[in-house]
Amino acid sequence: MKILAISDVHGKKNPKLIDYLKENDDIPLVLIAGDITDFQITEFEPLSFVKEFIDELVEECDVDVIAIPGNCDPAGICNAIKESGPDEKPAFCLHNQLIAYENVVLLGYGGSNPTPFNTPGEIDDDKIYLHVYELLAEYDYIGNDSAPRVTILLTHAPPYDTKADLIPSGDHVGSQGVKKPIHEFQPSINICGHIHEACCIDKVGTTTIANPGTLENNHAVLIDVHEDATYDIEIVDL
Numbered sequence: 001m002k003i004l005a006i007s008d009v010h011g012k013k014n015p016k017l018i019d020y021l022k023e024n025d026d027i028p029l030v031l032i033a034g035d036i037t038d039f040q041i042t043e044f045e046p047l048s049f050v051k052e053f054i055d056e057l058v059e060e061c062d063v064d065v066i067a068i069p070g071n072c073d074p075a076g077i078c079n080a081i082k083e084s085g086p087d088e089k090p091a092f093c094l095h096n097q098l099i100a101y102e103n104v105v106l107l108g109y110g111g112s113n114p115t116p117f118n119t120p121g122e123i124d125d126d127k128i129y130l131h132v133y134e135l136l137a138e139y140d141y142i143g144n145d146s147a148p149r150v151t152i153l154l155t156h157a158p159p160y161d162t163k164a165d166l167i168p169s170g171d172h173v174g175s176q177g178v179k180k181p182i183h184e185f186q187p188s189i190n191i192c193g194h195i196h197e198a199c200c201i202d203k204v205g206t207t208t209i210a211n212p213g214t215l216e217n218n219h220a221v222l223i224d225v226h227e228d229a230t231y232d233i234e235i236v237d238l
């Protein structure tokens with residue numbers, strides 16, 4: 001089963017995404033790692049973009065959409081995600097939730113650790129740590145039986161001190177609250193976003209970290225999950 005992950009849409013559609021999904025019609029699921037919209041947009045009501053964007057994806061490309069909020073998404077983002085998609089294929093807001101999708105377990109946490117820009121979706125890093133820890137611990141307790149599964153942690157903030165949180169100044173600005181529980185539980189994959197220019201694949205222990213970067217730059221992350229719960233992962237050009 002294939003999964004395409006994108007991030008940081010910031011209220012701008014990219015027709016290449018629709019074309020890619022139409023050409024690759026064996027992808028049933030699209031993950032969005034936050035910042036679908038942007039609180040700074042003034043030309044239209046930022047949240048109105050969410051339904052427009054997700055409806056087009058689902059209707060044109062027949063995919064399921066699972067998304068989390070980013071730090072630039074205004075309040076009400078989870079409801080806007082849940083109200084998107086047609087009635088028979090509604091989008092799912094994965095913030096602070098875990099769900100199974102075939103042999104994949106998805107765990108999500110939106111927002112980011114504090115930034116210098118005073119954006120709406122900033123969360124204290126200690127709180128991120130507690131919540132992400134609890135999500136991963138809950139899965140470890142209730143679901144971690146012998147069935148082979150790929151676990152995907154979907155966060156907006158990248159883990160601290162990786163290629164995924166590196167800004168042009170050379171500083172790492174990611175979240176310790178995302179990094180620590182990855183160390184502790186080693187989910188198979190962490191899809192993140194937030195740092196637009198840090199499109200990459202990296203590793204934290206055995207966990208693969210993948211940041212597709214901003215959708216505007218025409219990149220996405222493609223995950224191919226096999227039945228035995230092994231997987232391939234790569235950055236693709238749209």
Ligand SMILES: [Zn+2]
Binds near residue numbers: 010035070194195
């Ligand atoms: Zn962003």
